[in-house]
Amino acid sequence: MTMIPALELKNVSKSFVGVTALRDVSLKVNEGEVLCLLGDNGAGKSTLIKILSGVHQPTTGALLVNGEEHRFTGPHEALQAGIATVHQSGGTVPLMTVGRNFFLGEEPTRGRGIFRHFDRKLAEQVALEELRSLGITNVTNGAALVGGMSGGERQALSIARAMYFGAKVLILDEPTAALGVKEASKVLHLVVQAQMRGVAVVLVTHNVHHALAVGDHFAVLIRGTMADEWSKGERKREQVLDLMAGGEAMGDLEDELREVRARGVAPQEKVGNEHVR
Ligand SMILES: Nc1ncnc2c1ncn2[C@@H]1O[C@H](COP(=O)(O)OP(=O)(O)OP(=O)(O)O)[C@@H](O)[C@H]1O
Numbered sequence: 001m002t003m004i005p006a007l008e009l010k011n012v013s014k015s016f017v018g019v020t021a022l023r024d025v026s027l028k029v030n031e032g033e034v035l036c037l038l039g040d041n042g043a044g045k046s047t048l049i050k051i052l053s054g055v056h057q058p059t060t061g062a063l064l065v066n067g068e069e070h071r072f073t074g075p076h077e078a079l080q081a082g083i084a085t086v087h088q089s090g091g092t093v094p095l096m097t098v099g100r101n102f103f104l105g106e107e108p109t110r111g112r113g114i115f116r117h118f119d120r121k122l123a124e125q126v127a128l129e130e131l132r133s134l135g136i137t138n139v140t141n142g143a144a145l146v147g148g149m150s151g152g153e154r155q156a157l158s159i160a161r162a163m164y165f166g167a168k169v170l171i172l173d174e175p176t177a178a179l180g181v182k183e184a185s186k187v188l189h190l191v192v193q194a195q196m197r198g199v200a201v202v203l204v205t206h207n208v209h210h211a212l213a214v215g216d217h218f219a220v221l222i223r224g225t226m227a228d229e230w231s232k233g234e235r236k237r238e239q240v241l242d243l244m245a246g247g248e249a250m251g252d253l254e255d256e257l258r259e260v261r262a263r264g265v266a267p268q269e270k271v272g273n274e275h276v277r
């Protein structure tokens, strides 16, 4: 039996005025799988994510959710279809509390009529419970401001929120980019937990080691085209690092620099060398 992908792009291209950001890109991710999207600056990763999350519409090609074609007119529609995106900043509001951030736009209320109001206690309690269920135990006060939390904790809050509201697909844009080693590994733990709950995860990263730690499938974008794609275990770490460093381009650079050196040394160095001799 072939599985219907939770999310699929078929031959998607995206052009902005004067720039083609994506060219004929196809990819898919199944439930309970982690797809890592790798690529250098300007490769088209964010553009691709914006198409998956309904911010942009493809110029040509199709987006399928559970095998059905969708054309989102905005992020809200993607969210309703179960596609939650966590942007690099974590998408949280620093001057709001943990509880408020968790329920932003979906606030639980108490009372009726003019007595209806935000149920602060419930929001804070649920937020903490959900964080705890993901193993985040150092956030203990639901009334604390998110501005005082670490980058990793903010990412965790956004991921917990997405899962609580029933995300089937979780898209993370560079979630570990601004984090130290410990915080990054916490976020990677959350990725695996989401996966174990059956969520399809799309993880965008520059970090090959982070990708290899959690990925089931890998896709590399180079200048808007899908340059390579493979499943876990099909490539060695060195091959991936080489590809990410530009592989052949790095080889060319080394040759060029060798030539520059061979052509002549800089004047100050000459003096220094003669002196030593
Ligand atoms: N709204 C836009 N209008 C015009 N050009 C755009 C727009 N968004 C992206 N681009 C161009 O599309 C290309 C891909 O950009 P994109 O932001 O997707 O790259 P990226 O892989 O996310 O890079 P980074 O790693 O730096 O975040 C770039 O050349 C960029 O300048």
Ligand SMILES: [Mg+2]
Residues within 6 Å of the ligand: 045, 046, 047
């Ligand atoms: Mg980007």
